[in-house]
Amino acid sequence: MSIQSRRERERAEREKLIITAARELAEAEGWEAVTTRRLAEQVEYSQPVLYSHFTGKDAIMTAVAVEGFADLAADLAAARRDTDDALAAVSAAYLSFADRRPAIYDAMFSQSVNLPFATPQAPAALHAGFNELAEAIRPHAGDDDLGLLTELFWAALHGLATLTRGGRLPHEQHDRRLGLLLARFR
Amino acid sequence: MSIQSRRERERAEREKLIITAARELAEAEGWEAVTTRRLAEQVEYSQPVLYSHFTGKDAIMTAVAVEGFADLAADLAAARRDTDDALAAVSAAYLSFADRRPAIYDAMFSQSVNLPFATPQAPAALHAGFNELAEAIRPHAGDDDLGLLTELFWAALHGLATLTRGGRLPHEQHDRRLGLLLARFR
DNA sequence: CAGATTGTCTAGCACTGCTAGAATCGCCAC
DNA sequence: GTGGCGATTCTAGCAGTGCTAGACAATCTG
Numbered sequence: 001m002s003i004q005s006r007r008e009r010e011r012a013e014r015e016k017l018i019i020t021a022a023r024e025l026a027e028a029e030g031w032e033a034v035t036t037r038r039l040a041e042q043v044e045y046s047q048p049v050l051y052s053h054f055t056g057k058d059a060i061m062t063a064v065a066v067e068g069f070a071d072l073a074a075d076l077a078a079a080r081r082d083t084d085d086a087l088a089a090v091s092a093a094y095l096s097f098a099d100r101r102p103a104i105y106d107a108m109f110s111q112s113v114n115l116p117f118a119t120p121q122a123p124a125a126l127h128a129g130f131n132e133l134a135e136a137i138r139p140h141a142g143d144d145d146l147g148l149l150t151e152l153f154w155a156a157l158h159g160l161a162t163l164t165r166g167g168r169l170p171h172e173q174h175d176r177r178l179g180l181l182l183a184r185f186r
Numbered sequence: 187m188s189i190q191s192r193r194e195r196e197r198a199e200r201e202k203l204i205i206t207a208a209r210e211l212a213e214a215e216g217w218e219a220v221t222t223r224r225l226a227e228q229v230e231y232s233q234p235v236l237y238s239h240f241t242g243k244d245a246i247m248t249a250v251a252v253e254g255f256a257d258l259a260a261d262l263a264a265a266r267r268d269t270d271d272a273l274a275a276v277s278a279a280y281l282s283f284a285d286r287r288p289a290i291y292d293a294m295f296s297q298s299v300n301l302p303f304a305t306p307q308a309p310a311a312l313h314a315g316f317n318e319l320a321e322a323i324r325p326h327a328g329d330d331d332l333g334l335l336t337e338l339f340w341a342a343l344h345g346l347a348t349l350t351r352g353g354r355l356p357h358e359q360h361d362r363r364l365g366l367l368l369a370r371f372r
Numbered sequence: 373c374a375g376a377t378t379g380t381c382t383a384g385c386a387c388t389g390c391t392a393g394a395a396t397c398g399c400c401a402c
Numbered sequence: 403g404t405g406g407c408g409a410t411t412c413t414a415g416c417a418g419t420g421c422t423a424g425a426c427a428a429t430c431t432g
Contacts, residue, residue: 007409035387035388035389036388036389036390037387037388037389045411045412046411046412046413047389047390047391047412048390048391048392048411048412048413049410049411049412050390051389051390051391052410052411056389056390057388057389057390109348109349109352109354110296110348110352113352113353117353117354117355118353118354118355118356144366144369145362145366148359148362148363148366149366151349151355151359151363152342152346152363152366152367152370154345154349155342155345155346155349155355155363156338156341156342156345156367157345158345158348158349159340159341159342159343159344159345159346159348160338160341160345162295162296162344162345162348163295163337163340163341163344166295166296166299167299167303167304168295168303168304169303169304169337169341170304173334173337176331176334177334177337177338177341180330180331180334180335180338181338181342183330184338184370184371185370193378221418221419221420222419222420222421223418223419223420231380231381232380232381232382233381233420233421233422234380234381234382234421234422234423235379235380235381236421237420237421237422238379238380242420242421243420243421
């Protein structure tokens with residue numbers, strides 16, 4: 001019993017190590033630099049070990065994404081707590097997250113399609129983040145369906161984040177663009 | 187002179203053939219199925235021929251994207267012409283394009299980062315499409331900067347398109363979400 | 373028709389994700 | 403302690419990727 005639980009603990013630690021290494025490598029050099037070989041070298045194990053923890057590279061990216069949802073939800077919650085203009089603060093925190101951690105943001109919202117999203121089976125942290133957005137919007141929802149309106153607002157933030165990141169929108173007027181969005185939502 | 191112009195013509199035709207084959211393959215099976223080998227087989231030449239036309243696979247995707255900008259601009263222009271609610275028509279046309287032709291849409295807005303965007307060097311078709319959006323928005327811009335507002339509206343549409351496509355937003359309430367967006371922009 | 377040039381292809385490099393089977397390690401009964 | 407046994411980990415390799423050097427063939431010129 002004890003010996004088996006130690007093994008499971010070690011296994012869990014190594015799994016965490018893999019996820020962390022993947023995240024750091026992706027943050028430093030982008031996901032295309034995260035190869036199974038480099039990842040294995042980073043955690044000082046051979047490639048096949050990765051496959052005893054995850055079904056494949058996609059699953060590793062998904063695990064990183066799930067971590068990211070928790071981080072994002074925490075950022076949004078903190079932003080909403082420390083201000084009296086919740087909508088502006090939460091929006092800024094969201095865009096800041098996307099800007100500071102583009103690789104994780106990509107894993108969360110642009111890649112790894114295998115995660116359940118708009119269902120109860122979605123990761124709890126994802127619901128938590130969505131709820132932070134929803135609470136920030138609630139005062140401005142009026143008669144509109146809060147869930148739908150939150151989805152729309154999220155989509156707008158996501159569009160700004162991805163288009164800016166991909167060079168489709170210039171960084172310059174970023175704040176004014178956000179200001180326009182906020183004005184249209186209240 | 188004549189003989190050289192014939193060669194250049196044949197070369198241009200073959201280049202067009204490559205782009206068309208890449209687009210069709212991507213539309214049928216997604217970009218991950220578009221390998222240089224399959225593409226070469228499709229156009230009935232060997233792989234290195236591709237590299238005498240394009241610097242690499244990215245350049246081929248970019249060429250497909252440029253074609254896509256023209257198609258999208260045409261769709262938006264047609265939508266704006268045949269209606270008296272320009273904003274709704276253009277928005278619906280945009281989302282319809284993203285939904286019907288996801289592979290091309292990805293090439294245009296999610297991949298192939300090498301294209302100049304928010305500069306005069308951007309492809310003419312891109313400016314044309316942007317202008318269609320801007321003209322649809324102009325009546326509702328009020329005192330806001332039309333360019334920035336158009337960028338914002340575009341970002342919102344883009345967010346809706348990509349999140350829906352990636353399974354992040356359920357298809358179901360799609361129309362109501364668009365209705366909310368339109369309501370907030372006029 | 374010979375020679376030069378242009379164009380094209382064959383073959384191969386270095387890399388990818390992933391896996392079968394060999395080798396090694398750690399635990400347990402004796 | 404020590405041998406044996408299972409679980410774990412590694413070495414080696416497969417089939418595929420984008421891309422390219424150098425051999426080959428086709429084409430036009432004098």
